[in-house]
Amino acid sequence: MTTNTIFEFYKLLEKDNISFAYRGSFSNNVLTMVTQLFKENLGEEHDRLRNKLSFLMIESFQNISRYTEKEEVILLDETSEFFMTRNVGDIFYIISANLINNDKIPSVREKLERVNTLDKSELNKLYREVLTNKQINEKGGAGLGFIEMVRKTRGKLPFDFVEVDDKQSMFFMQIELSASSEEEITTTDSIPLNDAKQIQKLISKENILMLHKGDFSSEAVEPLLRMFEENMQNVSLKKHKKIFHFLVEILQNISKHSFTIDGKHEGIFQLGYENGKFHIGTGNFIANHEILYFKNLIESVNSKTKDELNELYRKYLREGKETKTGSAGLGLIDLARETDDNIIYDFNEINSDYSFFSLTVNF
Amino acid sequence: MSTPIIIEKTKSSPEIILDKDNSKFKIAGRSIVEDPNEFYSPIYKWLEEYIKSPLDTTEFVFDLEYFNSSSARQIMEIIMLLEKIIATGKKVKVLWMYEEEDEMSKERGDEIKLVSKLDFEIVEYPAEDF
Numbered sequence: 257m258t259t260n261t262i263f264e265f266y267k268l269l270e271k272d273n274i275s276f277a278y279r280g281s282f283s284n285n286v287l288t289m290v291t292q293l294f295k296e297n298l299g300e301e302h303d304r305l306r307n308k309l310s311f312l313m314i315e316s317f318q319n320i321s322r323y324t325e326k327e328e329v330i331l332l333d334e335t336s337e338f339f340m341t342r343n344v345g346d347i348f349y350i351i352s353a354n355l356i357n358n359d360k361i362p363s364v365r366e367k368l369e370r371v372n373t374l375d376k377s378e379l380n381k382l383y384r385e386v387l388t389n390k391q392i393n394e395k396g397g398a399g400l401g402f403i404e405m406v407r408k409t410r411g412k413l414p415f416d417f418v419e420v421d422d423k424q425s426m427f428f429m430q431i432e433l434s435a436s437s438e439e440e441i442t443t444t445d446s447i448p449l450n451d452a453k454q455i456q457k458l459i460s461k462e463n464i465l466m467l468h469k470g471d472f473s474s475e476a477v478e479p480l481l482r483m484f485e486e487n488m489q490n491v492s493l494k495k496h497k498k499i500f501h502f503l504v505e506i507l508q509n510i511s512k513h514s515f516t517i518d519g520k521h522e523g524i525f526q527l528g529y530e531n532g533k534f535h536i537g538t539g540n541f542i543a544n545h546e547i548l549y550f551k552n553l554i555e556s557v558n559s560k561t562k563d564e565l566n567e568l569y570r571k572y573l574r575e576g577k578e579t580k581t582g583s584a585g586l587g588l589i590d591l592a593r594e595t596d597d598n599i600i601y602d603f604n605e606i607n608s609d610y611s612f613f614s615l616t617v618n619f
Numbered sequence: 620m621s622t623p624i625i626i627e628k629t630k631s632s633p634e635i636i637l638d639k640d641n642s643k644f645k646i647a648g649r650s651i652v653e654d655p656n657e658f659y660s661p662i663y664k665w666l667e668e669y670i671k672s673p674l675d676t677t678e679f680v681f682d683l684e685y686f687n688s689s690s691a692r693q694i695m696e697i698i699m700l701l702e703k704i705i706a707t708g709k710k711v712k713v714l715w716m717y718e719e720e721d722e723m724s725k726e727r728g729d730e731i732k733l734v735s736k737l738d739f740e741i742v743e744y745p746a747e748d749f
Contacts, residue, residue, distance in 0.1 A: 474653045478631065481651075497685065497723040504651050504687045511653065570734045573695045587688045 262614040274470035275342035292479040367399035515541035565593040647682035650690035682716040
C-alpha cells in the first residue's frame with residue numbers, strides 16, 4: 257500500500273458523505289457496527305432511514321452467505337467477499353460481491369431480471385406466491401431476498417458477473433435507497449455499479465481489509481474502534497493491543513488536527529494486511545500553512561533511532577500536562593517507536609487553503 | 620475527613636477511586652479520552668488538596684488496560700503530584716498492575732517507572748477466565 261493509493265481512494269469517494277467497504281468474511285458484529293458508524297455520521301435527519309438501511313444490509317449479507325461458494329476463506333484475494341455501503345447525495349448504496357459458480361448464473365440472472373421488470377403490485381403478488389410456495393429449494397432462495405430488496409427500495413437491483421475462471425465468477429449487486437422520498441430511483445441519477453467494481457478491484461489489489469471515508473470527529477471514531485475490537489478476538493493480545501494503539505493515536509490525530517470543512521473532520525481510513533504486516537493509512541485535510549510543521553515533525557521522527565525516540569518520549573512525558581509541545585508530537589513519536597519502518601506521508605494540494613495529507617504506518 | 624472521588628469507568632475513560640478515609644487510590648480501565656485535561660482536572664484538584672495532609676503511606680494502584688498518548692501525560696502528572704508527598708517524609712507506593720501476556724501495559728509501566736521517583740512495583744495478575 258502506498259500513500260498514493262489513499263489519495264486515489266479519496267478521489268474515487270470524493271462525493272461520498274460516508275462510505276464503508278469491507279473485504280473478508282462477515283459476521284453480525286460487523287453489521288451492527290457499520291450501522292452504528294452510519295448513525296454517528298448521518299445525524300438525526302436520517303433516523304427513519306436507519307431501520308431500512310440495516311434491514312437491507314442484513315439481506316445483502318445473507319445473500320452473500322447464501323450464494324457464496326467458498327467453504328473457508330483463509331487468504332484474501334480478488335475473489336474474497338466484498339461489502340460496501342455508501343451515501344452520495346440523497347442515495348444510499350449497498351454493494352455486495354461474492355464468488356458464484358458459473359452454472360448458477362443463469363438462474364440468479366433470471367430471478368434478478370424478473371424482479372427488475374416488475375412494478376409494485378406485481379412484486380407484491382410474486383412475494384405472496386413465493387412465500388406460499390412449498391417447493392423452495394434448500395438454499396432458501398426462490399429470489400425472496402431479491403424481491404424484498406426491490407420492494408424496500410422501489411428501485412432496481414443493478415447486478416453483474418465478472419468471470420474469474422471457467423468455473424466461477426464474482427457476482428456484484430447494488431441496492432439503492434433514496435433518503436428523501438419514496439420515489440423510484442432512476443438509473444440516470446445513481447452511481448453505476450461499475451464504480452463499485454473499480455473500488456473492489458483496487459481494494460483487492462492493495463490488500464485492504466477495511467476502508468472508511470467519513471467524519472472523524474471523536475464521536476464517530478468510537479464505533480470504528482469498537483468494530484475493530486469486536487473483530488480482533490482471534491488475534492493475539494499482543495498484536496491486538498498494538499493495532500488498537502495505532503488506531504487510537506492515528507484516528508484521534510485526524511479528529512484533533514484535521515482541517516474542518518462544513519463542521520466535519522472529513523477523512524479516509526484504511527487497514528490492510530500484506531506480507532505478514534498490517535498497515536494503517538489515513539488521509540485528511542490540513543491547512544496549507546500547517547504542512548511545513550507536520551513535514552518537519554515527521555521527518556524529524558523518521559530520522560531518529562528507537563533509543564532516541566524513547567528518550568524523547570520520556571522527556572515529553574515528564575513535561576506533564578503543562579507541556580508546550582503540540583500533542584501531535586507525542587502521538588507521532590509513540591507511533592514511530594512502535595513500528596520498524598518509517599512513517600510514510602504525502603501532501604496533495606487541493607486549493608490555496610488546504611491540502612490532502614496522507615499517512616501510512618506498517619507494523 | 621475528605622470527600623472521596625469515585626468515577627465509574629466508561630468505554631473511553633477509566634474508573635477512578637480517590638478515597639482517603641478508606642485509603643483506596645486507584646485508576647483502572649482504559650483512558651482514550653480525547654480531551655484528557657477536562658477529565659483529569661478534578662483529579663488533580665483533589666490530589667493537590669490531599670498532598671497537603673497525606674496518609675503515612677499512600678498506596679496508589681494503576682490498573683490501566685490501555686491509554687493513549689495524551690492520557691500518558693495526565694498519568695505522569697498524577698505521578699508527579701504524588702512525588703511531592705515524598706518531600707514531606709511520608710511514603711508513596713505505586714502498584715502498576717497488568718494482565719499476564721499484556722506486554723504493552725507492562726512496557727508502559729516499566730517506562731513510567733523509569734522516569735518516576737516513586738517506589739514503583741510492577742505486578743502481573745492472571746488473565747480473567749470467561
